[in-house]
Amino acid sequence: MSAPTYLPAGMPRPQPEPDGLDAPYWEGTRAGLLRVQRCRGCRGFQWGPEWICHRCLAFDLEWIEVPPRGRIYSWERAWHPVHPALREHGPYIVVLVELPDAGGVRMLGNLLGDPTQDVPIGAPVEAAFEPHDEATPPFTLVQWRRTAL
Amino acid sequence: MEYGDRAEYGTVFHTRNGGDGAETVTGEARSIRGRVAVVGVGETTYYKHGRAPESEFTLALRAILRACEDAGIDPRAVDGFASYSNDRNDPSRLAAALGLPELRFSNMQWGGGGGGGSAAVGNAAAAVAAGYADCVVVFRALAQGQFQRFGAAPPGGAVSGEAALTFPYGLISPAQRFAMRVMRFMHDHGVRQEAQRAIALASYHHAQSNPRAVMHGRPLTPEAYDASRWIVEPFRLFDCCMENDGAAALVLVAADRARDLRRPPAYLLGVAQGSEHRNAARGHNAPTYATSSFTTVAPHLWDMAGLGPKDVNVVQSYENFTGGVLMSLVEHGFFAPEEANDFLQVENLIAPAGRLPLNTSGGNLAECYMHGLELQIEAVRQLRGESTNQVPGARVGLVISGPMVTPVSSMLLGTGDTR
Numbered sequence: 001m002s003a004p005t006y007l008p009a010g011m012p013r014p015q016p017e018p019d020g021l022d023a024p025y026w027e028g029t030r031a032g033l034l035r036v037q038r039c040r041g042c043r044g045f046q047w048g049p050e051w052i053c054h055r056c057l058a059f060d061l062e063w064i065e066v067p068p069r070g071r072i073y074s075w076e077r078a079w080h081p082v083h084p085a086l087r088e089h090g091p092y093i094v095v096l097v098e099l100p101d102a103g104g105v106r107m108l109g110n111l112l113g114d115p116t117q118d119v120p121i122g123a124p125v126e127a128a129f130e131p132h133d134e135a136t137p138p139f140t141l142v143q144w145r146r147t148a149l
Numbered sequence: 150m151e152y153g154d155r156a157e158y159g160t161v162f163h164t165r166n167g168g169d170g171a172e173t174v175t176g177e178a179r180s181i182r183g184r185v186a187v188v189g190v191g192e193t194t195y196y197k198h199g200r201a202p203e204s205e206f207t208l209a210l211r212a213i214l215r216a217c218e219d220a221g222i223d224p225r226a227v228d229g230f231a232s233y234s235n236d237r238n239d240p241s242r243l244a245a246a247l248g249l250p251e252l253r254f255s256n257m258q259w260g261g262g263g264g265g266g267s268a269a270v271g272n273a274a275a276a277v278a279a280g281y282a283d284c285v286v287v288f289r290a291l292a293q294g295q296f297q298r299f300g301a302a303p304p305g306g307a308v309s310g311e312a313a314l315t316f317p318y319g320l321i322s323p324a325q326r327f328a329m330r331v332m333r334f335m336h337d338h339g340v341r342q343e344a345q346r347a348i349a350l351a352s353y354h355h356a357q358s359n360p361r362a363v364m365h366g367r368p369l370t371p372e373a374y375d376a377s378r379w380i381v382e383p384f385r386l387f388d389c390c391m392e393n394d395g396a397a398a399l400v401l402v403a404a405d406r407a408r409d410l411r412r413p414p415a416y417l418l419g420v421a422q423g424s425e426h427r428n429a430a431r432g433h434n435a436p437t438y439a440t441s442s443f444t445t446v447a448p449h450l451w452d453m454a455g456l457g458p459k460d461v462n463v464v465q466s467y468e469n470f471t472g473g474v475l476m477s478l479v480e481h482g483f484f485a486p487e488e489a490n491d492f493l494q495v496e497n498l499i500a501p502a503g504r505l506p507l508n509t510s511g512g513n514l515a516e517c518y519m520h521g522l523e524l525q526i527e528a529v530r531q532l533r534g535e536s537t538n539q540v541p542g543a544r545v546g547l548v549i550s551g552p553m554v555t556p557v558s559s560m561l562l563g564t565g566d567t568r
Contacts, residue, residue: 007319013306014313022313048314048431074336074438076328079379082321083302091379094320096329096433106434110318121336141317 045103068127189220199294229254233265264551271420331472356511419454441552473552
């Protein structure tokens, strides 16, 4: 059995794109690594994934591991259950996290802990890898938790 | 190194319209201003979601026929269609069903949500101005009870691409997709919940004198708003649009033909569509995140029309969520972000005497979620002097379509003396 997950079982599961664009990201999360794209030409970070560097238009992007930490850029607390798996679940928090160590790219995830907690924009957070080993195929989500200032 | 710095790609062109419209190399002005008019409008009865007694295609046909009747045009004179958001009612089927002698223009504006409402009018007008067609109908039909709802998760357990970065975290519906943009905007500029509330109250106020409105006879009080449940913070129930069944249509012809028809024409003064630099960067990575996507679009609209916010008498601004209306009014220049709390007071937003009468039919919140096309119809009614919440002497109306999606669009309509 996997460890408990933030949202209930039955939520939509991520599936790498058939053209292979985002496969290195999902392979990384299985290994507990946070990866984004970086251009070998201009050295700029890029996220979400794309086949071309939006800065210099080189088709030469590598995947690099970045420190799994950032600051809350925005957030929302969802109450209305839009998916059958969320019925009777109650509120949950989604955060948008800016990664200063990766050129300021932003990543999404849930904020672990009390779903009614206050969420200060700018607060530091670190990634928490949430494996879904029982899924077919297995995958790992990146969640976030508050850290000391 | 940025794209524009690379000599091998050559010069980067950025066309920015001047006050008289951009010019081609031959000196010809490029603007739609005054060249095309809306001469007929039509809609079906507006129904609660899932309550339409007829097929979606029938609703589309009825709205189109009513718009032609309003214009005094034989439906067989229609030779083009334009729509948006992947409307299911294909123009070739419409042309066959209506027995049109020929179809000359068939256009779909890319992008989901209601962002294409004004762009579809602009595309139709461009076709008329360019001579591709003579009489183009812009339409939108929805019977979501017969298809998938917007506000519920689509079926299927696996998601990929952008959705793989959002759906597993419960970031699924349009309200959830946009709440964080509004949350960040409110944080940056100290905007209070009451600013969103005023937008909702104005729509409900106007719906009470509009018998077409689904929420006619269902007034909203500030107390009821404050007591309503959160859908996703910062949106309460009444910050969110309805979902409805119905259809709406507009008929466009060239200005020189419009004068001879039976209704006062509403002339197109400008249209703009698009979005900012990398607005669609996946996983909420748009560099200018806390916007309604109009920061680059709105200046093009004003430039094409040669007008500014002070020239507008009445505004119809698409309410997917009230926060989107708030940001789109800022981005069209009606007030600065820091003025939002002061400007967005109910008395400022209601006809006939408010500073900026807003959503005078009740809009997506309280008239009908006709995917925003009811807003274009209301803008025409204001210029004809036929609104159920008439702004006295309205000469210029602004319609803003689908804030926060990409591409978005907006348009200006004017009476004959504004051309």
